[in-house]
Amino acid sequence: MEYELAITGRNPPAKYVYTNSINPSQDPSIPLPLLEIPVIDFAHLVAPSELERLRSALSSYGYVMVTNHGVESSLMDRVRLVFKQFLALPMEERLKCQKEADGFEGFGSDMMVTKDVPVVHDFSARLRLTTWPEDKRQMKYWPEQPHDFREVLDEYSSKLLVLHDATLGAMARSLSLDDDDSAFLNAVREGGSISARFNFYPPCPTPDRALGLKPHSDGTVITYLLQDGEVEGLQVLKDEQWFRVPIVPDALVLHVGDHLEIMSNGEFKSPVHRVVLNPERQRMSVVIASFPEEGIQIEPLEGLVSGEKPRLYRQVKYSVVDQVGYYWSGTRVTDDARI
């Protein structure tokens, strides 16, 4: 695969290269500021004050660091380890999980949908796997090596499923949705799915001319990010300025997805973020994200629309292919849906 060339320290091929520096207004010798990211203690989310902190963070920025989330740090380490071991396998072993050109699952670069528009590609590769519901798993893409990969992912994703449902409940409570904790859950649960994205970013000798992931918001409901324990790279846009997201090894970064922004009638914001590359070191991250059912209509929950809070978004049909299109063209479903 092409990105493997980069591991040898070569410059990325032309299709990955931005002609302008990715930070034109920024002196590259001055590092970007570190983000002060609100920390939410999940064990205390029953307390009204912690719920209010959650609501306030998601309304202003759309992301929080979650601690006490119920996933042991040893399991998080094992998730990072099995992916590192997978990446270190001989190419022919990794190719067994290779994504088909027009498919979504498996290992490789993302599917391309806007063939006519010249776009710069992301200098990264991903292993995408649907983890829930179990009958949607496509086991042929699940690595058989390392031998415990499947077991570790299964364990991690079931823990995240519990956290996901609890988070949607807490989010509904934080908006006083008529004391109905399951309002968000009911809107997406049936037919919805959860998938894992194992992201790999090679080192890049010209980090001001290539990106691991271009600026985007997530076309998800909720995204949980397990970051690399050592190498930074994630940045978020806040008040039109890029900030570095700090590494907190045992915490998970939670992002509001575009569909949750729509369902919350804009109460929660889906943040724009990107991944920059490191000149010497490779980086990885593991994302667990939830998605609505293909074809369902997403719209603001009734309980969040009122005389004082008019409806901000029209109904939009969820489609994976549309989401990929938004990503490549640098647009967002939230902009399309805005009234």
Ligand SMILES: O=C(O)CCC(=O)C(=O)O
């Ligand atoms: O690698 C990261 O830290 C972020 C990954 C990300 O934004 C994504 O997978 O959508």
Ligand SMILES: [Fe+2]
């Ligand atoms: Fe993302």
